[in-house]
Amino acid sequence: MFIGHYGPAVYDVLRSGKVKLWHAFLAVQAMDIVFCILALFGLEGAASLVDGNLVFDIPWSHSLISAVIIASVTASIFHVLTGRGSMKGYWIIWLLAFSHWPLDWLVHRPDLPLYPGGDWMMGLSLWNFAWPTYILEVVMLGTAIALWLAKTSGPRWTAFGAWVFVALLSMLQFFSITKTTLDLQAGTLDLAAMPSGVPFAVSGMLFYAIAAGWIGWLESKRRYS
Ligand SMILES: [Zn+2]
Structure with missing residues (x-):
């Protein structure tokens, strides 16, 4: 998942009132960072075709075990940098960082291992439904932002x-996502032309x-009501 990750960030910030939204925005993308x-x-980073599926080489950043570790490290960093606030804040950041994995699991083609280097790759491949998942991710972000604007002034x-x-x-x-899938399905995807390496990493960050x-x-500039 890509922009849809920001949906849970907004909901948890509004519900809990414990975490800044921009912190939550970094937390939900910690695995991608x-x-x-x-x-x-x-x-990591090279995209390749395995059985006609476009998969990414992400064994370290995107294994299920890594998700637990990255969530723990991310929550600890926020806990220290925000002056060791409430434990509730710690767990909200933990859950938001971890939420990246199940959401990625829904859309990724099988490239999410159980542990770094594991052979068993998981991913439900919903990204293969290019337009429905495009709408899903846009709606996840759009409804969250609409709610945030309604609850703030x-x-x-x-x-x-x-x-x-x-x-x-x-x-x-x-x-970055939908057109790549459409090109893949039309047989016109040029893997060599896909962003990779240092420019990809820097533009991502x-x-x-x-x-x-x-x-x-x-x-x-806005106030929570
Ligand atoms: Zn990811």
Whole structure:
């Protein structure tokens, strides 16, 4: 999953009132941020075709055991950096970081191992239904942002900024995920032309930082009711 990961972040922040939204935005993508760091060093990242399925080489960042470890490390980092607040805040960040795995499991083609280096790959491949999953992810982000705007108040431009965010991410979702699947199914996907290596890792990290920064900036201008 890609932009849909941000849905649970918004719901948990609104329900708990314990965590900043931009922290939650970083937490739900912690596994992908680990992926980017590993891809930077060439340890992960190459996309390949296995039995006609487009899979990613993500044995370290995306195993189920890794999800537990990454969630624990992410929650601990937030716990320390936010001045050792409530344990509830710790567990919310833990769950949000962990939520990345089950959501990825729904959409990924089998490339999620049980443990790093394991042979048994999991993934329900829902991304093969290109348009329904596109709509699913856009709706997950869009309804979450609509709810966030309804439960917070602030200058009108901040609401505009939030919808621009949804529109830009929906475009990115289309070009990075949906179009890739459509090209694959049409037999026109050029694997060699897919982003990879250091540029892919750097642009991924920039994206996650800008997304969290953007929402954090809007959050600082709005008030929770
Ligand atoms: Zn992922």
